[in-house]
Amino acid sequence: MWAEITEISVMTEIKDISESEARQQFILYWGDMGGQWGVNRSVAQIHALLFLSVSPMNAEQISDQLGIARSNVSNSLKELVGWKLIKRVPVSGDRREHFVAEVDVWEMAMRIAAGRKEREIDPAMAALAECLETAKTEQGLNPVVMQRMKEMQDFLAIADHWYGQMLGVPKSKLQMLMKMGNKVFSMLKITGKKSE
Amino acid sequence: MWAEITEISVMTEIKDISESEARQQFILYWGDMGGQWGVNRSVAQIHALLFLSVSPMNAEQISDQLGIARSNVSNSLKELVGWKLIKRVPVSGDRREHFVAEVDVWEMAMRIAAGRKEREIDPAMAALAECLETAKTEQGLNPVVMQRMKEMQDFLAIADHWYGQMLGVPKSKLQMLMKMGNKVFSMLKITGKKSE
DNA sequence: CACTCATTTCTGTATTAACGGAAATATTTT
DNA sequence: AAAATATTTCCGTTAATACAGAAATGAGTG
Numbered sequence: 001m002w003a004e005i006t007e008i009s010v011m012t013e014i015k016d017i018s019e020s021e022a023r024q025q026f027i028l029y030w031g032d033m034g035g036q037w038g039v040n041r042s043v044a045q046i047h048a049l050l051f052l053s054v055s056p057m058n059a060e061q062i063s064d065q066l067g068i069a070r071s072n073v074s075n076s077l078k079e080l081v082g083w084k085l086i087k088r089v090p091v092s093g094d095r096r097e098h099f100v101a102e103v104d105v106w107e108m109a110m111r112i113a114a115g116r117k118e119r120e121i122d123p124a125m126a127a128l129a130e131c132l133e134t135a136k137t138e139q140g141l142n143p144v145v146m147q148r149m150k151e152m153q154d155f156l157a158i159a160d161h162w163y164g165q166m167l168g169v170p171k172s173k174l175q176m177l178m179k180m181g182n183k184v185f186s187m188l189k190i191t192g193k194k195s196e
Numbered sequence: 197m198w199a200e201i202t203e204i205s206v207m208t209e210i211k212d213i214s215e216s217e218a219r220q221q222f223i224l225y226w227g228d229m230g231g232q233w234g235v236n237r238s239v240a241q242i243h244a245l246l247f248l249s250v251s252p253m254n255a256e257q258i259s260d261q262l263g264i265a266r267s268n269v270s271n272s273l274k275e276l277v278g279w280k281l282i283k284r285v286p287v288s289g290d291r292r293e294h295f296v297a298e299v300d301v302w303e304m305a306m307r308i309a310a311g312r313k314e315r316e317i318d319p320a321m322a323a324l325a326e327c328l329e330t331a332k333t334e335q336g337l338n339p340v341v342m343q344r345m346k347e348m349q350d351f352l353a354i355a356d357h358w359y360g361q362m363l364g365v366p367k368s369k370l371q372m373l374m375k376m377g378n379k380v381f382s383m384l385k386i387t388g389k390k391s392e
Numbered sequence: 393c394a395c396t397c398a399t400t401t402c403t404g405t406a407t408t409a410a411c412g413g414a415a416a417t418a419t420t421t422t
Numbered sequence: 423a424a425a426a427t428a429t430t431t432c433c434g435t436t437a438a439t440a441c442a443g444a445a446a447t448g449a450g451t452g
Contacts, residue, residue: 023337134221162374189361270431
């Protein structure tokens with residue numbers, strides 16, 4: 001009898017992300033997934049929450065819903081804004097900042113891709129350029145080393161450029177293109193074996 | 197005078213990744229970069245070392261060169277083999293296992309892409325399917341929530357499929373396609389503004 | 393201009409992941 | 423089959439990151 005009451009009070013205390021089981025499940029999975037691919041849990045959870053939210057939310061609501069510290073929410077929101085996955089929106093008659101997520105999944109994907117380019121490829125290219133600078137001044141360096149570094153650099157440049165081009169394509173076109181995946185690629189695939 | 201001697205002895209003790217400054221720099225940067233995008237430093241360093249190496253190396257050599265523990269090398273090698281970024285090769289007259297890296301950068305990129313699909317997209321799809329399963333059994337669920345989850349699922353399915361198609365394209369064709377980046381995309385870009 | 397409420401920065405703590413070393417297991421050679 | 427050597431698994435330590443709470447800063451209002 002007592003045990004039950006305690007349990008209930010704990011549950012309400014631990015927070016109601018709920019109101020919907022599926023919603024909660026999604027947030028939990030999404031947060032966990034984030035951890036797997038390099039985004040921290042709080043950030044991913046907040047993103048999931050806003051993605052499923054119908055109306056803008058303020059930091060405190062988020063903090064309460066998810067049961068994570070206010071300060072943590074603040075930093076996470078900043079990061080999400082940096083990725084342009086959420087944005088601030090004013091709410092009339094409320095001086096607190098509110099946030100909404102980009103809910104168009106295609107747009108989301110493009111924002112993430114743009115972020116990755118900027119944060120992964122670009123620095124890699126800079127580092128590589130530096131290495132090659134050093135390599136040039138070095139005599140007696142095995143030519144194979146130089147060669148491999150150069151190949152890597154070339155590749156990154158091409159990939160970067162391609163990536164950039166892709167991000168410039170209007171969403172609707174890209175969507176169309178990807179939906180037609182089969183047709184687009186089958187042409188390229190038939191010639192030549194996988195190994196070459 | 198004494199200071200110099202000490203310094204030299206320390207340097208040799210700290211290990212000679214060197215033999216080439218550029219090589220060392222590359223390995224260090226690569227390792228660090230790995231950390232940035234989710235691969236741990238040891239794994240990335242070992243990969244860099246093998247990528248620049250002319251001949252196969254065994255675990256002990258790697259351990260010595262990089263100054264990381266033998267056990268750590270063992271695990272890292274296993275992970276790299278899992279990504280198919282390196283492979284075991286027999287060396288005549290030596291019973292120890294030796295390893296060489298995939299040195300074709302295009303091939304490398306495709307292996308990484310394949311790994312990412314497998315380790316990031318596939319689990320996400322599984323998780324999402326589960327969420328939607330839950331959602332279906334739930335009455336009184338805000339239809340918007342359901343809607344958003346579905347959109348996400350659809351997107352993932354398309355992206356996954358596209359990704360798979362891309363990985364099936366023979367390397368040479370893909371290479372060609374990407375080098376022509378400009379031409380391929382300019383056609384798509386001209387119609388429609390970025391916002392749509 | 394002070395007071396209240398919102399937000400961010402700072403700092404200590406906790407959780408998690410990386411790593412090294414030792415012990416155990418497997419493999420080859422004699 | 424025993425000895426030697428190579429490899430992996432296990433476990434304790436260390437380092438990095440995430441996080442909460444407090445303090446400080448900033449913004450809007452009476």
